Amino acid sequence: MSNAPDETSPQPxxxxxxxxxxxxxxxxxxxxxxxxxxxxxxxxDGTPAVESAVSPGLPPQVVCYERADGLGFGVxxxxxxxxxxRQSFPDLDPAQIPMATAVKExxxxxxxxxxxxxxxxxxxxxxxxxxxxxxxxxxxxxxxLELPYTPEFLHKRGGLVLSLGQLNQWVGEQLMAGxxxxxxxxxxxxxxLVEGGKVTGxxxxxxxxxxxxxPDAGYVAGLDVRARLTVVADGPVGAVGRALDERFGLPEGHxxxxxxxxxxxxxxxxxxCALPEGTVLHTIGYPEPEIFGFLYxxxxxxxxxxxxxxxxxxxPVRTSYLYLQHFLQxxxxxxxxxxxxxxxxxxxxxxxxxxxxxxxxxxxxFARIGEGSGTTNVLTGSGVDEAWTSGTLLAEGVLExxxxxxxxxxxxxxxxxxxxxxxxxxEEEGRVAEKARDGFGRGFVTGLLGMALSGMTKGLVNLxxxxxxxxxxxxxxxxxxxxxxxGTEIDRLRAECKAKNTSLHAALMKAAGWPDIVxxxxxxxxxxxxxxxxxxxxxxxxxxDHVVFRQPAVCARCGSRTCIEICSAxxxxxxxxxxxxxxxxxxCVHCGACLWNCTQVLEGETTNLAFRxxxxxxxxxxx
Numbered sequence: 036m037s038n039a040p041d042e043t044s045p046q047p048x049x050x051x052x053x054x055x056x057x058x059x060x061x062x063x064x065x066x067x068x069x070x071x072x073x074x075x076x077x078x079x080d081g082t083p084a085v086e087s088a089v090s091p092g093l094p095p096q097v098v099c100y101e102r103a104d105g106l107g108f109g110v111x112x113x114x115x116x117x118x119x120x121r122q123s124f125p126d127l128d129p130a131q132i133p134m135a136t137a138v139k140e141x142x143x144x145x146x147x148x149x150x151x152x153x154x155x156x157x158x159x160x161x162x163x164x165x166x167x168x169x170x171x172x173x174x175x176x177x178x179x180l181e182l183p184y185t186p187e188f189l190h191k192r193g194g195l196v197l198s199l200g201q202l203n204q205w206v207g208e209q210l211m212a213g214x215x216x217x218x219x220x221x222x223x224x225x226x227x228l229v230e231g232g233k234v235t236g237x238x239x240x241x242x243x244x245x246x247x248x249x250p251d252a253g254y255v256a257g258l259d260v261r262a263r264l265t266v267v268a269d270g271p272v273g274a275v276g277r278a279l280d281e282r283f284g285l286p287e288g289h290x291x292x293x294x295x296x297x298x299x300x301x302x303x304x305x306x307x308c309a310l311p312e313g314t315v316l317h318t319i320g321y322p323e324p325e326i327f328g329f330l331y332x333x334x335x336x337x338x339x340x341x342x343x344x345x346x347x348x349x350x351p352v353r354t355s356y357l358y359l360q361h362f363l364q365x366x367x368x369x370x371x372x373x374x375x376x377x378x379x380x381x382x383x384x385x386x387x388x389x390x391x392x393x394x395x396x397x398x399x400x401f402a403r404i405g406e407g408s409g410t411t412n413v414l415t416g417s418g419v420d421e422a423w424t425s426g427t428l429l430a431e432g433v434l435e436x437x438x439x440x441x442x443x444x445x446x447x448x449x450x451x452x453x454x455x456x457x458x459x460x461x462e463e464e465g466r467v468a469e470k471a472r473d474g475f476g477r478g479f480v481t482g483l484l485g486m487a488l489s490g491m492t493k494g495l496v497n498l499x500x501x502x503x504x505x506x507x508x509x510x511x512x513x514x515x516x517x518x519x520x521x522g523t524e525i526d527r528l529r530a531e532c533k534a535k536n537t538s539l540h541a542a543l544m545k546a547a548g549w550p551d552i553v554x555x556x557x558x559x560x561x562x563x564x565x566x567x568x569x570x571x572x573x574x575x576x577x578x579x580d581h582v583v584f585r586q587p588a589v590c591a592r593c594g595s596r597t598c599i600e601i602c603s604a605x606x607x608x609x610x611x612x613x614x615x616x617x618x619x620x621x622x623c624v625h626c627g628a629c630l631w632n633c634t635q636v637l638e639g640e641t642t643n644l645a646f647r648x649x650x651x652x653x654x655x656x657x658x
Contacts, residue, residue, distance in 0.1 A: 047256040049238075055087050055095035056433070057237050057262035059224050059276075060269035061106050063199070063419045064405025065099060066206035067426030068266060070123050072097065073215035075434040085437040088263060095437065097216040098260070100239065102223040102269070102625070104573070107204035108653050114138060114315050114331050115417060116194040118460075119424035132205045134198035134333040134657065138191050139313030143182040146321035146328070146365055152548035153323050154519065158480050179367035188414055188490035189317065196313060196331045198301070198339070198657055199419065221575075225257050225648045226278045227265060227401070234400035236261040237275060240578065240648050246620075248579035264433065264443040268405040268426070271386030272627030274648035276394070276407040283395045292346070292502045292640075293387040293413070293472065294631045298355040298380075298603060299329075299341025300363070300569060301657045302558060305374030308336060317416070318368075322361040323348065324479040327416075330368060337378065340368070343385070346631060347475045347482075347502070349510040352540035352600040355382065355628075356562050360552045363559070376557045379657040380569025382603035384627040387472070388502075389413050390465035396456070397448035404429050410461065414468035414489055421461055428455045466494060473499030476508075506634045506642060509597065512543070519547045536609050540600050562605055566622060572604060574621045574651030581649025582607065582618045582629060589635045589643045590615035598644060601632040625652040 056072075058065055076094040078084050083094040090096055121127055129135040147163050148155065155163065166175055174181055210216055223240040237260050243253035267275050271291070285291070304310065310332050318328035325348040331339045342362050344355045363372055386392055386406055393409030396402065404410075410421035432451030433443075441447050456462055467489065474485025476499050485498030512529070513522045520528075524546060532539040545551070554560055566572045584590050591613050599607050599616055606622035607629055633642035 047250070047254075049256045049259050051259035051261055053089040053261045054098050054236075055089055055262065056097045056264045056266060057260050058097065058099035058266040058268065059237060060267070060273055060405070061099055061101035061203060061207065061218065061220070062268060062270065062405060062422065063202065064268040064408075064410070064422035064426040065266070066203065066210075067119060067123060067423035068268070068404055068430045069097070069099060069210050069216050069426075070206065071427045071430035072433060073210060073213050075430070076215050085434070094215060099216060099218050100222040100224050100237070100260075101218070101220045102648070102650065103652055104221040104575075104650075104654060105204075106207040106218060106220050107200040108220075108655065113197040113199050113202070113419050114191045114194060114329075115197060115420045116191055117420060119420050119427060120195070123423070123427060129195055132197065133201040134335075134337065135201070136196050136313045136332075136334050138194045138196060138315055139311060141185050141191060141315040141317075143185050143189065143317045143319070144367065145180045145182065146318050146367060147178040147180070148321055149178040149366055150548060150550060152544070152550075153321065154515070155324055156478060156480065158478075159324055162480075177366040177370060179365070185317075186487065186490055189416060191315060191417075196315065196333060197419070198333065200655065200657055202419075221650070223578075223648045223650050224269070224275055227267075227275050227282075228259060228261065229282060232399060234265050234279070234398060236265055240650070243577045244579050246580045251577070253577065263400070265401045266429065267401060267403050267407065268422075269407060270383075270405065271407050272384055272625075272630055272646055273407055274646075276403065277646075279398075279401065279403070280394050283398060285394055289388075289391055289393055289409075290502070290640075291386060291388050291392040292504050293389075293392070294346040294505060295343040295385045295387050296353075296355045296382060296601070296603060296626060296628045297341060297343050297385050298359050298382040299339055300359070300377055300558070300565075301379035302338050302340055302372060303376040303378055304332075304336045304338050304371065306336075308371050308375075310338070310371050319483070321365055322358045323350075325475070326358060326362070328362050330371075338372075338375075340372065345387070345475070346505045347472075347508060349508050350515050351509045351512060351595050351597050351634070352543060353597075353632075354538060354540040354600050355603055356565070357538075357541060357544060357552075360559060361549060364552075372558065374557075377560060377565070377569050379655040380565045381653050381655065382624055382626040382628070384631065385411065385418070387411060387413050390462075390469045396453050398445050400443055402429055402433075402443075402448055402452055410465070412464055412468045414471035414486060415464070421465075424459065424461050425456065428452060428459060428461070431455060469494065470497040470499070473497055473502065476500065476502060504636075504640050505631045506636055509595065509634055516543065516547060533609070538600065539596070566604055566624075569655065571654040572622055572624055572652065573654050574623065578620070578650045579647075580618055580620055581625075581647045582620070582623065583645045583647060584615035585637065585643050585645055587615045589637070593635050593643075595634045597632045597634050598629040601628045603628055620649065620651065623649070623652065625649065
């Protein structure tokens with residue numbers, strides 16, 4: 036889908052250039068691809084090992100375009116087994132990468148609700164009561180139970196704690212020092228160029244346009260970059276990947292219905308904090324049972340702390356930032372965090388359908404790698420290792436085709452890349468994890484049991500059924516808060532918040548018994564302060580809005596306002612009466628949560644909200 040004016044309008048003159056390989060998105064998958072590819076393009080004496088088709092006598096011309104304004108402006112505190120990374124860098128010393136360290140201690144912790152405000156099933160309430168009754172004989176402290184062991188399928192033994200932003204920067208520096216590839220941050224790609232079913236390159240986003248995409252003063256039409264091969268690694272909400280999905284469809288039986296919002300802070304831990312470098316904590320049970328959490332300790336008394344709010348959580352109001360603040364203050368965590376200071380903040384969507392969300396991996400002229408290609412392992416809670424490895428596998432196949440002088444057809448890419456991927460550990464572990472989380476559609480306890488069974492039986496036994504689209508999982512407010520807030524009070528709060536244009540979720544959480552957040556100006560700050568202090572969010576002028584409501588009348592009839600409540604950065608706000616929500620691209624962090632949380636379906640699984648190519652976002656490399 037394009038931001039450009041309708042094709043019935045006069046089309047601008049566009050410049051074009053030719054390269055051998057055009058790449059979209061710079062994350063761990065592209066890092067793995069370009070690192071492996073660059074090493075095979077030249078001989079030890081510097082002469083081309085393979086020759087460019089567009090610049091004879093030179094190595095293949097490879098260019099990579101990244102939407103974010105910096106290569107390190109990603110967002111994810113990461114713990115990874117780092118198998119793919121270590122294979123690419125056998126002598127890797129974690130100290131070479133800022134904020135990286137070896138995993139030294141790992142725990143899984145069940146967090147009880149110290150306030151009694153969360154929604155907990157009768158089964159879970161009974162389990163909590165049993166734990167409290169046995170607290171004298173169990174290691175139950177600070178409303179938390181540390182499990183006696185970490186399940187083998189979840190363990191990151193021998194792995195690394197990383198900042199994805201710092202990893203991306205480090206890998207980018209290695210690539211630019213080698214001079215074999217060109218990296219272009221702050222260059223969003225509008226969409227793929229497709230001719231007769233073949234991808235022939237990409238089109239960069241128009242600049243100097245109004246919010247609706249119409250040319251304005253200083254208009255510059257986006258460049259057409261024609262390539263023999265287009266490598267797509269723009270993540271789960273990237274414009275190019277989703278355009279390819281719309282054009283070519285998903286393989287039969289595949290879908291992308293499982294999502295989560297990951298939101299985190301990077302914190303300067305207080306002096307005297309007892310957590311050693313390399314500590315990894317995985318949490319379950321709080322602030323709502325469906326929400327998973329984490330804490331990873333980097334060198335220099337710095338920690339990444341965050342939560343994952345999943346699509347199978349039925350709440351129609353799910354403001355992740357509110358949940359994050361309550362998570363930080365859980366007694367088990369707060370004893371380590373109190374007195375700490377916010378360094379960075381961010382959010383992103385995670386595509387959690389795993390192998391079942393795998394798109395068409397290849398076609399004539401294109402190949403897909405990374406999270407948007409279905410690499411995330413939802414059983415092991417791992418994505419970076421898998422994404423990096425998908426990139427290295429593609430690079431090995433591309434080098435094979437270049438040396439043989441073969442074109443990048445679907446048939447050749449199937450043989451050179453897809454076959455490698457199918458024979459790898461990436462495929463083997465992806466199949467084990469494929470249905471591991473299906474049980475969560477039937478509740479938190481069933482979901483945990485399903486994950487355990489999938490892990491112990493290598494995917495042979497699973498609980499639950501085929502996931503349904505995200506918009507079908509939402510409960511009404513009355514259903515979600517049944518037993519917590521009377522329906523009459525929900526009606527009153529709904530009307531009051533609508534009149535004041537304030538957050539309904541905040542009002543509902545208070546009514547349900549959640550305590551007020553007392554800001555300390557250091558770690559506990561307002562949502563808007565987090566954008567400025569931690570996210571340093573910016574958006575360059577001259578680009579069109581990338582969040583668009585297709586049919587305003589549909590928004591006017593919508594009563595759920597889920598896109599407003601879920602927005603990680605308060606970039607979507609109530610609009611004028613009878614109008615769609617207002618979007619402020621100056622605040623958007625490009626997490627994409629609004630895309631899969633829209634409840635208004637137009638056709639099939641297409642909703643009324645379009646998430647297009649855009650510029651700007653987070654400006655912190657510590658995420």
